[in-house]
Amino acid sequence: MAAKKNDLMYKGHPLRRKDNLIYFGSMADKYIIMLQILETKKVKDLDVATRVAVQLQLTDPDLKSRDRVVKKTEKDGLYPAMDVAAVWLERALATK
Numbered sequence: 001m002a003a004k005k006n007d008l009m010y011k012g013h014p015l016r017r018k019d020n021l022i023y024f025g026s027m028a029d030k031y032i033i034m035l036q037i038l039e040t041k042k043v044k045d046l047d048v049a050t051r052v053a054v055q056l057q058l059t060d061p062d063l064k065s066r067d068r069v070v071k072k073t074e075k076d077g078l079y080p081a082m083d084v085a086a087v088w089l090e091r092a093l094a095t096k
Contacts (some may be wrong), residue, residue: 024085027059031070031092034070034087038074052081056088 008015016023025032039051056071071088075081 010082011090012088013089020050024082025089025093028087030059031089032057032059033089035078035081035085037078049078049081051076052078054081054085054088056085 003039010024013025020037022037023032024035034055034057036053036055037049038053039049039053040047041050042048049057052075054073054075055069057068058070060068070092075084
């Protein structure tokens with residue numbers, strides 16, 4: 001499935017946001033990353049993530065949501081969370 005021209009991409013994988021959840025990766029792959037923004041703070045007029053939960057999940061729809069989680073961690077900020085997410089996703093997808 002090809003990405004649309006306007007889709008947001010990070011390191012070759014699509015990014016989708018719904019409220020405080022960010023999904024990194026494609027549901028067509030075996031694994032996806034879910035980032036949940038747990039805390040934010042105001043910087044000028046923007047909300048900036050200060051605590052983010054990262055989960056590497058299987059995309060198998062037959063599994064219960066808690067059984068899909070392969071790895072999880074928490075990071076202080078979105079950038080450290082995205083760094084971990086990119087490494088986890090690349091490693092997981094490489095072990096097909």
